[in-house]
Structure formats: C-alpha cells, structure tokens
Amino acid sequence: MTTLHGNADSGNCYKVRLALAQLGRSFTRIEYDTDHGATRTPGFLSKNPNGRVPVLELDDDTHLAESGAILWYLADGTDLLPNDRLERAQVLQWMFFEQYSHEPYIAVVRHWLKHHLLDAARTAQLAERQAKGHAALAVMETHLAIRPFFVASRYSIADIALYAYTHVAHEGGFDLSPYPHIIAWLERVRMQPRHVAIDAP
Numbered sequence: 001m002t003t004l005h006g007n008a009d010s011g012n013c014y015k016v017r018l019a020l021a022q023l024g025r026s027f028t029r030i031e032y033d034t035d036h037g038a039t040r041t042p043g044f045l046s047k048n049p050n051g052r053v054p055v056l057e058l059d060d061d062t063h064l065a066e067s068g069a070i071l072w073y074l075a076d077g078t079d080l081l082p083n084d085r086l087e088r089a090q091v092l093q094w095m096f097f098e099q100y101s102h103e104p105y106i107a108v109v110r111h112w113l114k115h116h117l118l119d120a121a122r123t124a125q126l127a128e129r130q131a132k133g134h135a136a137l138a139v140m141e142t143h144l145a146i147r148p149f150f151v152a153s154r155y156s157i158a159d160i161a162l163y164a165y166t167h168v169a170h171e172g173g174f175d176l177s178p179y180p181h182i183i184a185w186l187e188r189v190r191m192q193p194r195h196v197a198i199d200a201p
C-alpha cells in the first residue's frame, strides 16, 4: 500500500493527494505536526533527510521526497504528463517556476499568517515576499490569458503544482481579483474529473 507522509494544511502535500485521487490510486495518510518539529525526529529524517513532507512511501519501503519529484513519479505514463519531449520540459519549467518564484512567497506568507507565526523578522520580510508573490501571479496571468492550462492546452501536473497554493493564496492576503485569467483557470482545474479539495478527509 502506498503511504503519504504529509500534513493536511500543506499545499505541497495537497499536490500529491490531488494527483493520487485523480489517478484513482488508493493510499493511506500519516499526519505530521510540521509546526512543532514532527518531521525533524530521527525516525522521520530516515525517510527524508531534509526533514519535510510530503514523502511518498512505496510498497517496497522506498521513500520519495519533494512534491515535484513525487508528482512526476506518479504522473509518468499517465494523462497527467505529456509524452512529447518539449511539452515534458515545459511541465518541468512551470514546476521549477512554482518552487523558485511562487511557493517561497505565496505559500510561505500564507503559512505565517494562517498559523500566526509572524515575528519581528518575518514581519520585516512581509512586504517583499508579498511583492514577489504578486510578481509570480502576474507571470501566470499573462501565460493563462491565451491558454486554458499551463502546457499543451491540457491539464497536467504543471497545473496541479501551481493550483495547490494559488487557490488558497487569499489566506496569505493575496487578492486574486486583479487576475481574471487565473480565476478562470482555478475554476477549470476545480472542474477536472476526480478533483478533491485541500481539506478533503
């Protein structure tokens, strides 16, 4: 049985839950309190030395970390990942964009605000992180102005990767109303078969 080591409120873990659900794969969940060091224990570090969820545990006890790597592993050979060489590279382009230009700003600010973790040092970084989050949203808005999905006009793990934290960006104080193409894309993603919400049990 596949096991997902994760956290219910984490968008990175939600990416994996969404892909597993849409691929019709059953799995069990083990929940970690990431705000209180539960992924920093020796036992967890033996699964992922980087001390973070999500971690996917496979039938043979192999552990795979990093949401993007897990998405790629699950989607390869399915409709969630194109076969064409360039389109596969474009999927990676948007997944790397998500990790470098989107998640560090939109996800991190959401986490700080939603979990009441704003100390003085974080408050000092807030405006810059919000500006960089809006810069990422502007890039997405431009791209989606003439396309239904991020790559090859079809739903893929690039959309899953970017949907996870964009659809809850308002929890980090990001107003999406200036981004009508993003709002329309969020709805298209929500309408995909076997979609599950981030708070689905």
Ligand SMILES: N[C@@H](CCC(=O)N[C@@H](CS)C(=O)NCC(=O)O)C(=O)O
Binding pocket: 007, 010, 011, 012, 013, 034, 035, 037, 039, 040, 051, 052, 053, 054, 065, 066, 067, 068, 099
């Ligand atoms: N790049 C990683 C980021 C993983 C990550 O930051 N996980 C957070 C939850 S969203 C975590 O485990 N934090 C607990 C900690 O750092 O101790 C991914 O995409 O999987």
